[in-house]
Each structure stands twice: as C-alpha cells, then as structure tokens.
Amino acid sequence: MVFCDEQPKAGHGLGIVSMPEMLRYSCVLAIHTLWLAARLRGIGVGWVSILEPGVIRALLDVPADWSLIALLCFGYPQDPSQTPELERRGWQAREPVTNRVFDR
Ligand SMILES: Cc1cc2nc3c(=O)[nH]c(=O)nc-3n(C[C@H](O)[C@H](O)[C@H](O)COP(=O)(O)O)c2cc1C
Known part of the structure; x- marks a missing residue:
C-alpha cells in the first residue's frame, strides 16, 4: 500500500504552498520510479x-492524515x-504516441 502523508514535517511546506495536491503527485512519481525499477528486474x-x-x-489502522494513493501487487509474471x-x-487499443505528445 502507498499512502501520502498530507501533513509532512519534511520540507517545511515548501512546494505545496499554492498546490497541495503536489504531495500526491510526488507519491505517484515515486510509484512510477518503483514500477520501472521492478520491470527492469523482471518483476x-x-x-x-x-x-x-x-x-x-480501517484494516491497516493508518494515521488520519494519510491518504490512500495505491494498492500495488508485485510478482513474477x-x-x-x-x-x-x-x-x-x-x-483499449494502444494509441499512437502522437495522439498524446505534441510538438508545437
Ligand atoms: C492508476 C492506475 C490504476 C489502475 N487500477 C487498476 C485496477 O483497479 N484493476 C486492474 O485490474 N488494473 C488496474 N490498473 C492496471 C494495472 O495496474 C496494470 O496495467 C497491469 O497490472 C500491468 O500489467 P500490464 O503490463 O499487462 O498492463 C491500473 C493502472 C493504473 C496506472
């Protein structure tokens, strides 16, 4: 499970002054990095x-100011x-990357 601490002591609030959702985005970025590292190892x-x-x-009894980001399953396919x-x-079929990435 990945949770986001919505009231972190680290960073003194810098980076979430105007956009508090950046905390959750940072968690998702960490998941992405973990995902790539796992795939590199065949996981x-x-x-x-x-x-x-x-x-x-309720099951895990986590602190009230932790929000649930992800339940991840890891294993060898x-x-x-x-x-x-x-x-x-x-x-869903795969889309051409040009549908999503634009060079203007
Ligand atoms: C944000 C997010 C949420 C997802 N939620 C689910 C889900 O609830 N159930 C599910 O079967 N797959 C879900 N997926 C997809 C799988 O996690 C993922 O695509 C798959 O397990 C990896 O296998 P694949 O490489 O064959 O796609 C989700 C993916 C993302 C990025």
Whole structure:
C-alpha cells in the first residue's frame, strides 16, 4: 500500500504552498520510479484502484492524515508479454504516441 502523508514535517511546506495536491503527485512519481525499477528486474506490477479506501484504511489502522494513493501487487509474471493485458483483453487499443505528445 502507498499512502501520502498530507501533513509532512519534511520540507517545511515548501512546494505545496499554492498546490497541495503536489504531495500526491510526488507519491505517484515515486510509484512510477518503483514500477520501472521492478520491470527492469523482471518483476510485474499491478495497481489496484477498484477498492473501498475506507475499508483498507480501517484494516491497516493508518494515521488520519494519510491518504490512500495505491494498492500495488508485485510478482513474477507467469505469462510475460510485451503487450499490456488490458490491450490483450480488448479493453483499449494502444494509441499512437502522437495522439498524446505534441510538438508545437
Ligand atoms: C492508476 C492506475 C490504476 C489502475 N487500477 C487498476 C485496477 O483497479 N484493476 C486492474 O485490474 N488494473 C488496474 N490498473 C492496471 C494495472 O495496474 C496494470 O496495467 C497491469 O497490472 C500491468 O500489467 P500490464 O503490463 O499487462 O498492463 C491500473 C493502472 C493504473 C496506472
């Protein structure tokens, strides 16, 4: 589980003065880095977001000012593939990168 401490002592509030959501974005960036490091080692990662945050919070008894960011599953894939599972199962096809990245 990844939680975000919404009242961190480190940093003296610098960086979240005008945009407090930066705290959560920083957590997501850390997840991204962890994800890349795992994949480099052949470890698969799954992010589970269809869950009830309140139930998870109660189960783990986390401090009140920690917000739930992610439940991550790590493991060695039984069926490694270069094609994401969501694409293989027909949920959504891959888009050309030019649909999302613009050079103007
Ligand atoms: C923010 C985020 C939330 C996700 N939530 C779920 C989820 O609730 N259930 C699920 O099956 N996959 C979810 N996924 C997708 C998987 O985590 C991920 O794509 C997959 O496990 C990795 O396998 P793949 O490389 O075959 O796609 C989510 C991905 C992201 C980035």
